[in-house]
Amino acid sequence: MARESFDKEVQFLRMLALAGGAYSRQQFADRLGISVHTYDKTLRYIKDMRTMLSSDAADDLAEGLRYNHYESADPLLLFLFRSKSLKDSESVRLAVLIGLLQGEALTAKELLDACSDSMPSDYACPDEKTVRGDLKYLEEVGVIRRMEGGRPYKYRADIDLIDRLADEELLDLYDYVDVMANTQVPAVQGYLLRDTLKKALTRRGYGSETFDVHLYKYHYHTRILDEAHLYTVFEAIRARRKLTFLYLSPKKGKNYASKNTNPLFERETEGRFETTLPLRVVYDHQYGRWYLIGHSPRLGTMKYRMEGVTQIELGDAVDAETFDRRLEVIEQELEHSWVTDTHRRVKIRARFYNPGRAGANFVRERVLSQGQWGVVTDESDTTFLYEIEVNGIYEIKPWLRSFGSSCEVLEPAWLRRELIAEWKEIQAYYEPVREDL
Template identity: 75%
Template sequence: MARESFDKEIQFLRMLALAGGAYSRQQFADRLGISVHTYDKTLRNLKDMLGVLQQGLPLDQGSELADGLRYNYYESADPLLLFLFRAKSLKETESIRLTLLLTALQARELTAKELQDICSEQMPADGPLPDEKTVRGDLKYLEEVGVILRVGGGRPYRYRAANDLVDQLNDEELMDLFDYVDVIANTQVPSVQGYLLRDTLKKALRRRGFDPDASETRRYKYHYHSRILDEAHLYPIFRAIQQRKKLSFLYLSPKKGKNYASQNTNPLFERETNGLSETALPLRVVYDHQYGRWYLIAYHGRQGIMKFRMEGLTQIEEGEAVAEEEFARRLAAVQEQMKYSWVTDTLRTVKVVARFYNPEGSNANFVRERVELQGQWGTIAEETDATFLYEITVNGIYEIKPWLRSFGSSCEVLEPAWLRKEFIAEWKELQGYYEPVRENF
């Protein structure tokens, strides 16, 4: 899959998952900045891609693209957005070949020549038949990534699927492993590789006659589907940070209302883009648990320290490397400036003091537990049987404010005074919404 195509399909799937059927085809295309024709073509490509990745599955285990967009309160472990990662950087013919190779090697050991014959027999009629060199290249790639193993012995070499871990586990051990991966994938970030591993274990359980969906012991409501898509940018960014390289990208601010901008490769159809072309030195990656957003913190030659929502990054390219001393100096400056950032805020520091009320008649103090878990470097000062004081110094109040508000009546802001007045005004406004329409209501 071409890099530009991957950028486009990330934004396409994000809007499908978040907006569902709220937009017409024309509105959807306008939002993405593409034509209706491109919209239809992209949707058709995604459907074809999903069909290729599910090739060989029984009908009851496959799914249509529309099935993944239906709202299910609990379904989180098989998000539709994951299938794009399986097809990333693969051409359609490569996806078909690799699927055929892996399916064939699940059952028995085979040589490259035998695998070539299987691919030739099962490739679609309109697809090109692979030659031996192509199949050997695919086998070398699959061996390098650890998916298959070369069996000992002389030529011709034989290959088999690398299923030793799963095959050596008994049913109970495999179920325990599935449950563990299920919990970690749903509760940790980044999580894409965990979801892919979970999918592999689910297939292994089905081959043994188990139904993982029926035997699941835990259910999760997955709030932030788009977070998974943003993880596509994590590893290129981490690699650039490790190698101290600058990144060039087109940034589409989420505030602008545009999610995608195509590359102007055809001068006859060149259009003005709504994005900003930026070159910056990546320094840190920050994840906001409250809103499920990834942020890139980078140094810009003119603007200094800049923050980018990762969902707005497209057309990422590596640039030149900087000296180790310069990178260390920029990173130290960022760490000092963000020392008291609740997430990424770099405004002046403010001391916030709040009184939290313990739940009445409950054996578990879930308010205290949540404050200790999420309160970062804040400290608990005074305590009584009914309340406790929480103090923290942060860069500005805009990022911590939603967190304080989320406690409702269990939290009372004491300092600063102007923040307390803001909360009073907000709660009075909310109270007004619930006033009766008429007196005898």
């Protein structure tokens, strides 16, 4: 799949996850900045891709995103990563080769003969050069290994670790990976590993009831979709290379812009092209968003929401001294950021109220786990104080507000007045229309 095409599919699924069936075809296409014809073609492509890679593809994609709350995001979104940068025929061919090598060690010519019987009738049998290229690729990524001995070389699927595990050990490993993939970030690699373990358990005779031990209500589908560019960014940071990309600010209301490759249909691009030296990646747990923090020669420190990054390309490398100097500046600016805010530092004091019942103090536990470097001081049996110095208030304010009546902001006074005004506005929404109701 072309890189631009993958950008389009990511933005398409993002809107589908957020809006469900709320948009008509025309509204959906307008929001993406594509034609209705391209919308229909993209939707067909996604359905075909899901049919090929997912066992429950018969379910309606939009309905699943809207109503199947207690399911992993795997069957609904992860199929896109399985087909990333793979042509349709290539994904089928690699699956056939891996399947053949799981049973026994085979040479390239033996695999070529076996492919003629194993390839689906809709796909042409590969030639020897293609098979050898696939074997080299699979060996490089660690899926298969070359057996000891001389030519002709034999290859086998590298699954010794899984094969040596007893059933109980494999079940424990699956449960651990399942929990970590659904609760930690990044998650895509964990889901792919979980799929491998699930297939291994299935071959040992375990049914679907084995895999439903833990259930998750998945809120942030964009978290997985934004991982499409995450590893490219990590690669650029490790190699100290610049990134060039088309950035579509979430404030603009446009999610995608195609490349102007056809002069007959050329139009002005909605976003702006950016060149930045990537330095940090930040994840916002409250909203499930990834942020790219970089340095621009013209504008200095820049912050980008990853969902707006498209058409990403690796650029030139910089020397280690320049990279370290830029990174030191960024770390100083972000030292007191709740997420990515670099505004003037503010000291916040808030009083939290314990729940009025015996048992676990959920308010205190949440403040201790989410309050970052803030200091908690007991005030009485029912209250405690929380103090923190943070860059700006715009990122921490929703967190404070989420505690409702269990949190009272004391300082600064202007923030206290802002919250009082907001709560009065909310209260007005619930006032009765008629006084006698």
